[in-house]
Amino acid sequence: MLLRVHPADDLIVALHDLPAGKTAVLEGQPWTLKEPIQAKHKFAARDFVAGDLATMYGVTVGRATQNISAGALVHTHNLKHEAAAFSGKKQHMAWSAPDVSRWKNRTFQGYKRHHGPAGTANHWLVIPLVFCENRNLAFMREALTRALGYAQSSPYERYAQRLADGYRNGQDLTSLASLELDALASPLPLFPNVSGIKFLEHGLGCGGTRQDAIALCNLLAGYIASPNVAGATILSLGCQHAQVSLLQESLSTLYPHYNKPLHIFEQQKSNSERDMMARAIRTTFEGVALANEQSREPCPLSDLIVGVECGGSDGFSGISANPAIGHTADLLAALGGAPVLSEFPELCGVEQSLCDRCVTPELADRFVHLMRTYEGAAQACGSGFDANPSPGNIRDGLITDAIKSAGAAKKGGTSSVVDVLDYGEPIRKHGGLTLYCTPGNDVESTTALAGAGCNLMLFSTGLGTPTGNPICPTLKISTNSTLMKRMSDILDFDTGAIISGEQSVEQMGESLLELCIATASGTYIPKAVALGQDDFLPWKRGVSL
Known part of the structure; x- marks a missing residue:
């Protein structure tokens, strides 16, 4: 009680x-x-x-x-809101790793890459370097997803069609009200070893600062180099700030071993739009066909790079779902994997404990610098981290940012902090927690985590959210059983048994690890993946809480 x-x-x-x-x-x-x-x-x-x-x-x-x-x-x-002061690493916090002997010889069925960790999925990307190419992106999406069998048949479209057909055939509105939604129809792709073709539509690439263009290219380079991606097609207009050369520089600097197929089409250098589109569609088709030659094979659990996220949080988030995710993160760290904790505005008040978990004073100092720079930018705009909790958060018990943050940080478990990274930097360190600078905005943060190299995400929610990602399978973790029963169509895992006392945080964390392995192997399909919830929102590096 x-x-x-x-x-x-x-x-x-x-x-x-x-x-x-x-x-x-x-x-x-x-x-x-x-x-x-x-x-x-x-x-x-x-x-x-x-x-x-x-x-x-x-x-x-x-x-x-x-x-x-x-x-x-x-x-x-x-x-x-009030939070304690912090000032770098003050004490050494030794980590007592959990017993992971039962998973020591376990593997997941993934897609091995020539360099770096294996993928939990095998996508092909089509990316515009500037919003001017979004129309061409839409044409390619409509053409390729339908022709290759990746277009999901929407139950809502079929429902509307049945309503229209019934009305056309003389049924009255009362009888039409009894019609029910069909189940989701699973697509039958032409290339079953390719998880899908994903189209990263966005509104950036020109009109902002040069720093905006560099940040966008760093993010897109991360998506192209992701372990979950087999290759990519790039659409460029030609005159925008986010030049092809900037993207190539990001790839060569951040991912020097990159060797996947990358096909670039620049409209202002093409004979015509029709010519460019025909070549882009044909080349993409050929790339997907080649990617289909790779199949899943056993990969070590140390290859799992797992972003931990929360959204639509409630007063139980820091008590059930987040601590369970945190235990899963500790198990992964002990197995040589890489858990990643982001959302810096939601670490306000727990900075000192995170500093003390850093393996070096230099890492703690970098974390302090990133937090203070972020908070300073927010205050310069007349806001601050204290403005982070949403009306839904407050309504459900998260009444200050420090309360929200202390519960949110539980997703990061207790392992040593082995790296601290700014937005757009690739994840390199395994065997401990990485702190990754992103906004608290759910989709800006998940977009960044996938671009940093995460091949799986765990996302807790107490109010319910459909959030997903185009390339990174995202498991939705419910904080309470009432929500799980009501929104089971978009949620994957229920930690309500922690609230009722039926299971411990550790038991839930172990069960969640098993679900991670099944998801990474393709034997469990997260609801966000099945629903085609492909949320992609680059951070423009302005103030976003």
Whole structure:
């Protein structure tokens, strides 16, 4: 019924709705509740005087703006964001790795690459260097996905067609209301060893700063070099800031061993649009046919590069789904894999513990620099990390950014931090956690993680979200069973048993690792993949929380 997440906490979490006047007891301590406390929300474990600091997850998460009585609801009307100061590596935090002997000889069925980790998928990409080519991209998408069997038959289109056919044949609106949606229809591709052709439509490439163009080219280079990609077709207009030469420079600098097929078509150098499109479609077809010659084979679990993400978070996120993901991350790190934690605005308040987990003082200093630079940019625009929680977050108990951050950081587990990277840099280190600078915006962050080299993603949600990625299989992890039952069509894994006490965080993390292996092997298809949820949103390096 109640939970104190850390022994030092003076905020108590309600695991179920609690009525006003109820005497709630935890660890032998009683509180008479001054008002109703909804599940996921917090009440004061002690009397607060205005100005007192509040603690949750063992860290400072807010400051009381008025007196708060023990047993009273703690919310935005009486608590504001406050986070502890941080200043680089202060102490060494030794990591006690979990026992992974049962997975020591396990493999996944992946796509081996000439250089670097294996892929969990085998995609071909079509990428515009500038938004001017989006129309041609759309033509290629319509032509190739249908002809090659990758176009998914939408149940909504079929439903609308059945409604139209029925009405045309004289059925009244009342009888049409009884029609139900069909199930998803699985495509039958011409090239079964190619996971799909993905089209990375975006609105950048020109009109911004030169730095914007470089950041875009670094990101696109990461997608082209991804272990989940077999080759790519590039569409360029010719006069834009994001020049072909910039993309080639990004590839040669960041991925010096790149040797996959890369076909570039520049419209202003072509005889005509029709000529360019015919050549692009034909060359892409040939590339996909060659990529189909590769099939899945056993690959070590150390090849898994797993981005951990949260979106549509609730008051249970930091208690169930995120800690379970964190344990999976620790298991992967112990197996030589590479868990990656992003969303820097959602690490506000836990910076010191992350600094102390860094394997060198230099890494801690880089993390401090990236965090302070990001926060400074937000403040220069009249905002700050404190503005990160969304209305949905606040409504479901995440009332300050520090509370949200302390729970969000649980996705990163407890392993040593072996690298700290800025946006657009490739992931290199395995056997520990990488901190990766991205916004808290879900899709900007998942877009960056896939571009950094992640070949799998774990995404927790307490409110529900359909988010996916074009090239990186994304597993959606529910924080509670009520949500899982209601949105099972877009969610993959339920950690609600942690809230009910039926399973431990460790048990859930182990089960999630098994699902990761099945997904990486292609034997489990995440809902976001099955639904074609291909979210792609480059970060323009402005202020995005």
